[in-house]
Structure formats: C-alpha cells, structure tokens
Amino acid sequence: MDSVRKPFQGVWNIIRFNWHYYILSIFLVLFILLLQKSFNQSFKVAANILALLIISSTLITLIVSLYIYDFSKLYTLTWLSNLKQGGKETIININAGFDETSSLLKRKFENSELLVADFYDPEKHTELSIKRARKAYPPFPNTFRISTKHLPIEDSSADKIFAILSAHEIRNEKERIAFFNELQRVLKASGQIIVTEHLRDTANFLAYNIGFFHFHSKATWHKTFHSSRLQVAKEIKITPFISTFILEKNGSAS
Structure with a gap:
C-alpha cells in the first residue's frame, strides 16, 4: 500500500467495502416512497419521515467518516x-x-x-x-x-x-x-x-x-x-x- 493517502481515500473505502448497505438503503427509500402513494395522508407523512431519517442517517455517517478518516489528524500520526x-x-x-x-x-x-x-x-x-x-x-x-x-x-x-x-x-x-x-x-x-x-x-x-x-x-x-x-x-x-x-x-x- 502506498504510504501517502489519497484524497477521500477513507470515505471511499467505506463506500466500496460496504456498498451493499448503501444499495439496500437506496432500495428501501425507493420502496417506501413508492408504497406511500397508496397510503392515507397520515401514513404518507410517516413514510416520508422514515425515508428522510434513512437518508439523513446515511449522510451523517458518511460526513462523519469523511471527517475522521480524511480530514482529521488520525493518519498524520x-x-x-x-x-x-x-x-x-x-x-x-x-x-x-x-x-x-x-x-x-x-x-x-x-x-x-x-x-x-x-x-x-x-x-x-x-x-x-x-x-x-x-x-x-x-x-x-x-x-x-x-x-x-x-x-x-x-x-x-x-x-x-x-x-x-x-x-x-x-x-x-x-x-x-x-x-x-x-x-x-x-x-x-x-x-x-x-x-x-x-x-x-x-x-x-x-x-x-x-x-x-x-x-x-x-x-x-x-x-x-x-x-x-x-x-x-x-x-x-x-x-x-x-x-x-x-x-x-x-x-x-x-
């Protein structure tokens, strides 16, 4: 392995080594958004909130990982x-x-x-x-x-x-x-x-x-x-x- 870390190497590794989780999240959000069309208004709101929670949770995880593994001093030693x-x-x-x-x-x-x-x-x-x-x-x-x-x-x-x-x-x-x-x-x-x-x-x-x-x-x-x-x-x-x-x-x- 090259001793010099590449830009965004940390977060990119997380995505490519765990891509199945992100694919599952995308399909789950799409499934919720498609299914909510057949719900009444109350269930539509709940479905949209659930989809938003999945998206925001995934983004927060990636942003924090980007900070830790690519922008913090962790790998500068x-x-x-x-x-x-x-x-x-x-x-x-x-x-x-x-x-x-x-x-x-x-x-x-x-x-x-x-x-x-x-x-x-x-x-x-x-x-x-x-x-x-x-x-x-x-x-x-x-x-x-x-x-x-x-x-x-x-x-x-x-x-x-x-x-x-x-x-x-x-x-x-x-x-x-x-x-x-x-x-x-x-x-x-x-x-x-x-x-x-x-x-x-x-x-x-x-x-x-x-x-x-x-x-x-x-x-x-x-x-x-x-x-x-x-x-x-x-x-x-x-x-x-x-x-x-x-x-x-x-x-x-x-």
Missing part, C-alpha cells in the same frame, strides 16, 4: 508525540485483516524495526467489508499471521505495540483478554501499547446509530486492560469519535 521517545526500537503493528497504518508507521519510525502481524481469521471474521478490503489492498511486506491467543514473539522484546482500529474485532471477552495478555507478555518493562478505537458512546451513536454496537465501551476496554495487567498511562481524543489509550505494564506508568 502527529498525536504520537505523546509517546516515549527512543532510538532504534522494536515496534509491532497488529491488524485484523486490513492494514492502513504499517506504511505510515514505517515512515514515522524509519530507524526502528517494524514487525507487522495479522490476526484475521476467515472463520471468525466473516464481514464482507474485510474480505473486500483484503482483495483491494495487499498486506504490508513480510506481514505474518498470528492468532489472538499467541504471538510468536519473545517475552519482553517490543518497545511499542500498535493496535489501530483492529482490536475491537475480537468480540469475545475472554479471547480479547487473552490477546492483551499476550501483548503484555511481549512488551518490554518500559514499553507502551497504543490502542486506537471508536467507543460505544454518545458521539459514535449519533454518528453511526445502531452501528455503534460494533464498538466496545470505555468501561469494557478498561476491564480488558486491567484483566491483562496493563494500565492506562494516557488517553487521547484524536477526534470526538476516536480514542487512543496508551498502555503500560502495571507499575511502570509515569
């Missing part, structure tokens, strides 16, 4: 200035089948060793969007496959571990805790884990309506971190819709 700075480091970037950040991290930490891991499992991660994304974008060179239960990496060997918009795909709580226990195991005592996610909160509900159920709540993330012997050293709001947790091993946060 300027927010990484909050991290501990070292010399040549071992950095691990973990994705869930779609990797938009490894090339950016490689350029940001050009003097460090970057390892890229992919925990995508076609039996668990059956979303059409991920399958389409994997076809559209080849993996970062030398990406290796892992499971959420085991990272083939030595103990206390990583200076920084990134999980950017990927860890929420681990839906099962026990599996998610086991995954973060593995991250804790391979992290150096002075290292940091950077988890960037949407949250199941008011802002994301207003932006994505019922789609916000795909995200985990802040309380859920904190429970996961605590159960994995990690603590939040800092929380960053990149946008009102995106949160980054900088994690360290218990007892090492400053």
Whole structure:
C-alpha cells in the first residue's frame, strides 16, 4: 500500500467495502416512497419521515467518516508525540485483516524495526467489508499471521505495540483478554501499547446509530486492560469519535 493517502481515500473505502448497505438503503427509500402513494395522508407523512431519517442517517455517517478518516489528524500520526521517545526500537503493528497504518508507521519510525502481524481469521471474521478490503489492498511486506491467543514473539522484546482500529474485532471477552495478555507478555518493562478505537458512546451513536454496537465501551476496554495487567498511562481524543489509550505494564506508568 502506498504510504501517502489519497484524497477521500477513507470515505471511499467505506463506500466500496460496504456498498451493499448503501444499495439496500437506496432500495428501501425507493420502496417506501413508492408504497406511500397508496397510503392515507397520515401514513404518507410517516413514510416520508422514515425515508428522510434513512437518508439523513446515511449522510451523517458518511460526513462523519469523511471527517475522521480524511480530514482529521488520525493518519498524520502527529498525536504520537505523546509517546516515549527512543532510538532504534522494536515496534509491532497488529491488524485484523486490513492494514492502513504499517506504511505510515514505517515512515514515522524509519530507524526502528517494524514487525507487522495479522490476526484475521476467515472463520471468525466473516464481514464482507474485510474480505473486500483484503482483495483491494495487499498486506504490508513480510506481514505474518498470528492468532489472538499467541504471538510468536519473545517475552519482553517490543518497545511499542500498535493496535489501530483492529482490536475491537475480537468480540469475545475472554479471547480479547487473552490477546492483551499476550501483548503484555511481549512488551518490554518500559514499553507502551497504543490502542486506537471508536467507543460505544454518545458521539459514535449519533454518528453511526445502531452501528455503534460494533464498538466496545470505555468501561469494557478498561476491564480488558486491567484483566491483562496493563494500565492506562494516557488517553487521547484524536477526534470526538476516536480514542487512543496508551498502555503500560502495571507499575511502570509515569
């Protein structure tokens, strides 16, 4: 993948990887508008309101996504200035089948060793969007496959571990805790884990309506971190819709 993001790449990816949802919305609106001709006046008003809600909800989602993925600082990585700075480091970037950040991290930490891991499992991660994304974008060179239960990496060997918009795909709580226990195991005592996610909160509900159920709540993330012997050293709001947790091993946060 090209390390330079193209204009409107973020929102365009959302549309082309989830086009079936937008086609369904269009057909649903057309069906409502056609059907309302046979309704009485009260039902016509209700039908028009429903069609308007579907259209406005879809537009709001796309506008917010355009802001987050194309106009915010999410992919500039300027927010990484909050991290501990070292010399040549071992950095691990973990994705869930779609990797938009490894090339950016490689350029940001050009003097460090970057390892890229992919925990995508076609039996668990059956979303059409991920399958389409994997076809559209080849993996970062030398990406290796892992499971959420085991990272083939030595103990206390990583200076920084990134999980950017990927860890929420681990839906099962026990599996998610086991995954973060593995991250804790391979992290150096002075290292940091950077988890960037949407949250199941008011802002994301207003932006994505019922789609916000795909995200985990802040309380859920904190429970996961605590159960994995990690603590939040800092929380960053990149946008009102995106949160980054900088994690360290218990007892090492400053």
